[in-house]
Amino acid sequence: SYTIDMGPLGPRWKESPQPFSCSIEDPTKQTKFKGIKTYISYRVTPSHTGHPVYRRYKHFDWLYNRLLHKFTVISVPHLPEKQATGRFEEDFIEKRKRRLILWMNHMTSHPVLSQYEGFEHFLMCADDKQWKLGKRRAEKDEMVGAHFMLTLQIPNEHQDLQDVEERIDTFKAFAKKMDDSVMQLTHVASELVRKHLGGFRKEFQRLGNAFQSISQAFMLDPPHSSETFNNAISH
Numbered sequence: 539s540y541t542i543d544m545g546p547l548g549p550r551w552k553e554s555p556q557p558f559s560c561s562i563e564d565p566t567k568q569t570k571f572k573g574i575k576t577y578i579s580y581r582v583t584p585s586h587t588g589h590p591v592y593r594r595y596k597h598f599d600w601l602y603n604r605l606l607h608k609f610t611v612i613s614v615p616h617l618p619e620k621q622a623t624g625r626f627e628e629d630f631i632e633k634r635k636r637r638l639i640l641w642m643n644h645m646t647s648h649p650v651l652s653q654y655e656g657f658e659h660f661l662m663c664a665d666d667k668q669w670k671l672g673k674r675r676a677e678k679d680e681m682v683g684a685h686f687m688l689t690l691q692i693p694n695e696h697q698d699l700q701d702v703e704e705r706i707d708t709f710k711a712f713a714k715k716m717d718d719s720v721m722q723l724t725h726v727a728s729e730l731v732r733k734h735l736g737g738f739r740k741e742f743q744r745l746g747n748a749f750q751s752i753s754q755a756f757m758l759d760p761p762h763s764s765e766t767f768n769n770a771i772s773h
Contacts, residue, residue, distance in 0.1 A: 539689045539690065539691050540552075540690055542690060542691065542692050543693055544693045548705065549693065551649040551650050552649060553649050554652050554653055558584055558586040558646055558652070559584075559643070560583065560584045560585065560645075561582070561639075562581070562582055562635060562638050562639050562642055563580070563581045563583070563635075564581040565580050565631050565632075565635050566578065566581075567626060577595075577596075578625070578626070578631060579592045579593065579594055580592065580594075580635065582642075582661065584646075584662070587661075587662060589662070591661065591662065591663065591664050593660070595617075595634070598641075602617050604654075604656045604676050605651060605656075607682050607683070608654065608679060608681070608682040608683075608686060609650065609686065610682075610683050610684075610686070611686065611687075612648075612651065614651070617638070618637035618638060655675075655679075656676035659672040659673070659675075659676065749771050749772065750771075750772050752771055753768045754772075756768050
């Protein structure tokens with residue numbers, strides 16, 4: 539079960555009684571079926587056990603979909619996107635690892651998601667047979683979607699109906715405004731990126747060349763030139 543208590547600003551999820559963190563390290567290329575299939579595995583080590591397990595991206599993807607299915611009332615951040623080509627290039631592997639770390643930090647710090655049995659199974663199960671059993675158990679979980687509400691322990695304090703409705707209306711207005719604002723910001727940022735990749739890019743290159751020229755000018759005056767200063771200008 540998951541508990542809601544009353545905080546100074548109203549109802550909130552009760553903090554996890556045993557907070558922990560989790561590291562994701564050492565992405566390594568692995569093969570199976572005598573080299574027919576190649577994949578990247580990550581060493582995943584939760585702080586409260588200290589025992590590493592090794593997970594592929596498909597395992598993260600399975601967990602992500604379980605979280606979406608069970609916790610429809612909680613925002614679960616996206617995993618880094620899948621990529622069909624270039625999956626084994628160093629830059630892509632490093633970038634994906636950094637994004638998986640950010641995703642994992644959110645999971646472990648969330649008072650509800652961090653306590654999900656499927657998440658614990660993902661972090662702790664090192665045996666293939668037990669992994670399949672736990673995977674099937676999570677997929678057969680009936681307390682998902684609206685049924686998740688039946689697992690909640692709620693505060694005993696009496697709640698005034700009018701006050702609750704006002705809080706809900708206020709949150710609805712906030713959610714709509716936030717959604718509209720984020721969409722607007724995404725559009726503006728996309729336009730800005732497009733411009734920087736086009737005309738702005740050439741202008742910044744010209745600006746950089748001008749600074750390089752100034753640095754080269756100072757280098758022609760050895761007695762008074764500063765290598766640190768010149769490097770800063772030409773960087």
